[in-house]
Each structure stands twice: as C-alpha cells, then as structure tokens.
Amino acid sequence: MRRTQAIAALAVVGLTLSACGSDDGESTSGGGGGESGGEVEVFTWWAQGSEKAGLDALVKVFEEQNPDFTFVNGAVAGGAGSNAKNVLQSRLQTNDPPETFQAHAGAELTDYIEANQVQDISAMYEENGWNEVFPQDLLDLLTVDDAIYSVPSNIHRANVVWANPSVLQKAGIDPSTPPASMDDWIAQLEKLKASGVTPLSIGMDWTQVHLLETVLLAELGADAYTGLWDGSTDWASSEVGAAVDTYAQLLSFTNTDRQNLDWPDATQQIIDGKAAYNVMGDWAEAAFQEQNQKFGTDYVTFPVPGTDGTFDFLADSFTLPVGDINTAGTEAWLQTIASPEGQKAFNLAKGSIPARTDVDASEYPPYQQTAIESFANDTIVPSLAHGAATPVAWLGEITAAVSKFSADGDVEGLKSGLVDAAEKNLES
Ligand code: GAL
Numbered sequence: 001m002r003r004t005q006a007i008a009a010l011a012v013v014g015l016t017l018s019a020c021g022s023d024d025g026e027s028t029s030g031g032g033g034g035e036s037g038g039e040v041e042v043f044t045w046w047a048q049g050s051e052k053a054g055l056d057a058l059v060k061v062f063e064e065q066n067p068d069f070t071f072v073n074g075a076v077a078g079g080a081g082s083n084a085k086n087v088l089q090s091r092l093q094t095n096d097p098p099e100t101f102q103a104h105a106g107a108e109l110t111d112y113i114e115a116n117q118v119q120d121i122s123a124m125y126e127e128n129g130w131n132e133v134f135p136q137d138l139l140d141l142l143t144v145d146d147a148i149y150s151v152p153s154n155i156h157r158a159n160v161v162w163a164n165p166s167v168l169q170k171a172g173i174d175p176s177t178p179p180a181s182m183d184d185w186i187a188q189l190e191k192l193k194a195s196g197v198t199p200l201s202i203g204m205d206w207t208q209v210h211l212l213e214t215v216l217l218a219e220l221g222a223d224a225y226t227g228l229w230d231g232s233t234d235w236a237s238s239e240v241g242a243a244v245d246t247y248a249q250l251l252s253f254t255n256t257d258r259q260n261l262d263w264p265d266a267t268q269q270i271i272d273g274k275a276a277y278n279v280m281g282d283w284a285e286a287a288f289q290e291q292n293q294k295f296g297t298d299y300v301t302f303p304v305p306g307t308d309g310t311f312d313f314l315a316d317s318f319t320l321p322v323g324d325i326n327t328a329g330t331e332a333w334l335q336t337i338a339s340p341e342g343q344k345a346f347n348l349a350k351g352s353i354p355a356r357t358d359v360d361a362s363e364y365p366p367y368q369q370t371a372i373e374s375f376a377n378d379t380i381v382p383s384l385a386h387g388a389a390t391p392v393a394w395l396g397e398i399t400a401a402v403s404k405f406s407a408d409g410d411v412e413g414l415k416s417g418l419v420d421a422a423e424k425n426l427e428s
Pocket of ligand 1: 045046051078079080081104156263281283314315316385386
C-alpha cells in the first residue's frame with residue numbers, strides 16, 4: 001500500500017455528506033427484500049474494557065439509527081482475535097454465521113473471500129457513495145477481483161511506543177526526546193533495568209508478534225519490510241537475521257510472566273508505573289483515556305525507534321456473511337459503521353482514526369491528531385499481527401515460532417521457524 005493523501009483531506013469539511021448520513025434507519029429495510037427488524041448478532045473480539053467501550057459507542061449509534069433492530073453481542077474475548085478467529089471459523093464451517101463479523105482489511109479478508117464465507121457488497125458501496133468517502137488505498141485492500149466485501153470502521157496504527165515519563169525520569173532518561181534508533185533504545189532499556197523497573201512490558205504470543213513486526217520494520221525499512229510478504233525480501237538474509245537478533249535482545253528486557261498477559265495487562269503496567277515502555281497498537285490510547293491519563297504528562301508516545309515516517313497500518317472492517325442471516329440487519333449495521341456518526345462515536349472511543357476522509361480532524365484528541373498526521377504523510381505498510389500483511393495460516397505459523405522462542409530462547413530456532421513459514425506460504 002502506498003502513501004496516501006486521503007486523510008490529508010480530513011481537515012477539509014464542508015462536503016456534502018451523501019445520503020447515508022441521515023436516512024440510515026430507513027435505507028436498510030429494503031435491503032435483501034427482508035423486513036426491517038429482528039436480531040443482529042455482531043461478532044467481534046471487543047469483549048472487555050476499553051475495547052468494549054468502543055463497541056458500546058458504536059452500538060449506541062446503531063440503536064439510535066435503527067430502533068427496529070436488536071443488537072446481539074457475539075464478542076469472544078482475547079486480544080487481536082486470538083480466540084475469536086477459531087470460534088468464528090467453526091461457526092462458519094457449521095453454517096452458523098452471525099449477521100456480521102469483524103475482519104481485518106487486507107490478506108486476512110482474502111481468506112474469507114476465497115472460502116466463499118462473505119458476500120460481495122459492491123452494490124451497497126455504489127448506492128451509498130462509499131467509494132468516494134473511503135481512501136482509495138484502503139478500498140484496494142478491501143477489494144478482490146473488482147468486488148468489495150466489507151466496510152471499514154477505523155484505521156489503527158501499530159508501530160507506537162507508549163511510555164511512562166516519570167519512570168523514565170527516575171532512571172535519568174529525558175522523556176521529551178525519544179530514542180533515535182534501536183541502539184539508543186536498547187541503551188535506555190539497560191538503564192531502566194538497572195533502575196529496577198520492567199524496561200519493556202509485553203504480553204502473550206500475539207503481542208510478541210506485534211513487537212517483532214515493528215522491529216522488522218525498524219531494521220529493514222518500509223520497502224524491505226513490505227517485501228517480506230511477497231517474497232521480494234529474503235527471510236534467510238543476514239538483514240532479517242540481524243533484525244531477529246534485535247527482537248531477541250528486546251524480549252530479554254520484558255516481564256517474564258508475559259505468556260499470561262493480554263495487551264490490556266501489559267499496557268496497564270505503564271499506567272501503573274511498573275514498566276517504562278510498551279509497544280502496542282493505538283487501541284492502547286483508549287485504555288489511557290478510560291483511566292483519565294493525560295497525553296504528554298501521564299504518558300507519552302512515539303513511533304517505534306527506527307520507524308519514524310512509517311505508519312504500520314491495520315483496519316477493522318465488517319462483513320456480510322454467506323448463509324442464513326438477517327440480511328436487512330447486517331445492512332443496517334454496515335450503514336451505521338460507515339456513517340459519519342458511527343465512525344466518529346466509534347473512533348473517539350477506540351483510539352483509532354476514522355476510515356472516512358470527510359471528517360474534521362480537529363475533533364480528535366491529541367494522540368489521534370498524531371496518527372491522522374502520520375497516516376496522511378507517512379509511508380504506509382501493512383501490519384502482520386493484525387491481518388493486513390498475510391493470510392491467517394502464515395500468521396499462525398509465525399506466531400507458533402515466536403511463541404516457541406518465548407519459551408526456549410533459541411534464536412536460531414526462531415530464525416529457521418520464520419524461514420520455514422515463509423517458504424511454505426510463499427510457494428504456490
Ligand atoms: C486488533 C484489532 C483492534 C484491537 C486489537 C486488540 O487486531 O484490529 O481493533 O481490537 O486487535 O484486541
């Protein structure tokens with residue numbers, strides 16, 4: 001995905017919002033020829049804490065726009081869909097689909113399209129003018145063979161470091177000057193370790209994959225990182241090997257109970273002053289906000305050292321599954337998430353930025369302003385841990401290698417596990 005100027009238009013308001021703004025409630029009832037009303041089961045992994053608060057904000061708009069429909073929460077807990085994706089697969093395979101489910105834009109979505117588990121909704125895009133309100137690069141990630149299969153609710157940035165300034169200060173580190181490189185960062189992590197705090201907090205497998213992807217990006221640069229996913233960057237090269245060594249070094253500065261923690265626990269260590277740094281996507285922003293933390297004072301953020309100028313991208317999107325569902329209900333949900341009201345309520349609560357380009361950036365709090373700016377101006381690369389870069393199967397194999405390394409510390413084993421996973425998934 002190339003740099004986009006889509007969100008540059010964010011500050012430009014004044015466009016005429018297309019029909020999907022005010023008449024959402026009515027426009028859904030005709031869809032699918034069904035009656036308006038009934039249950040709408042929405043399947044996500046936003047089951048708890050700040051993520052549930054984001055979903056709740058969206059549901060509130062859905063209920064206002066669609067009083068005839070009843071929202072049913074089908075959420076399955078576990079960050080990044082670590083449990084939800086398996087549950088969803090078995091439901092889809094046993095022909096028990098929800099009205100809609102969360103899927104990442106990019107390669108992950110292609111899995112569902114190729115398995116014929118989601119329907120083409122290009123007609124909704126035409127009818128509602130959505131082709132004009134979402135960025136072209138994002139539409140490209142949602143499109144396969146000229147058809148489009150889901151509606152994006154947001155855009156998240158993955159390459160963000162969250163830091164506790166007072167923990168840094170106590171270790172003699174100036175929080176206003178982020179480390180310029182991985183080497184500088186590692187020097188700081190040494191200092192922090194000596195000061196008795198956890199230098200870098202982390203959680204279970206998928207959060208480790210998340211850290212690994214940002215280190216690959218930092219060490220290889222945007223082009224070579226992107227090349228990992230189409231085979232143009234050699235996983236067996238010395239450059240990738242060196243990046244994996246850096247990852248291994250970073251992991252040595254993390255909490256040893258990592259396998260038992262999901263992302264909110266790891267991020268909480270920053271809020272509680274038990275750890276100095278955490279690398280996480282900007283859904284973490286919602287956790288800081290939920291606990292009334294002040295950006296710039298109680299916490300600071302910066303791009304993972306070495307990744308300044310890149311936006312490690314992912315987007316949540318919602319689908320129209322194949323099977324016996326309340327289609328009018330699905331369409332009502334999709335209308336809500338695409339609407340300016342839905343996008344605003346959701347993204348303000350979720351820490352992400354709107355996928356729509358016709359939004360007033362000034363309405364967003366300071367952290368999101370940094371993300372809006374980066375998305376508009378930086379090089380955009382696809383996230384591995386969040387479905388933009390690879391199909392689910394390849395991510396699963398990378399996760400297995402990363403998990404094994406967390407347990408046995410065998411860095412050469414991690415390198416060969418990554419090479420094997422790439423060879424297997426790039427062939428054919
Ligand atoms: C991502 C998802 C985000 C957030 C995160 C942590 O995969 O896109 O919206 O929920 O997982 O669970």
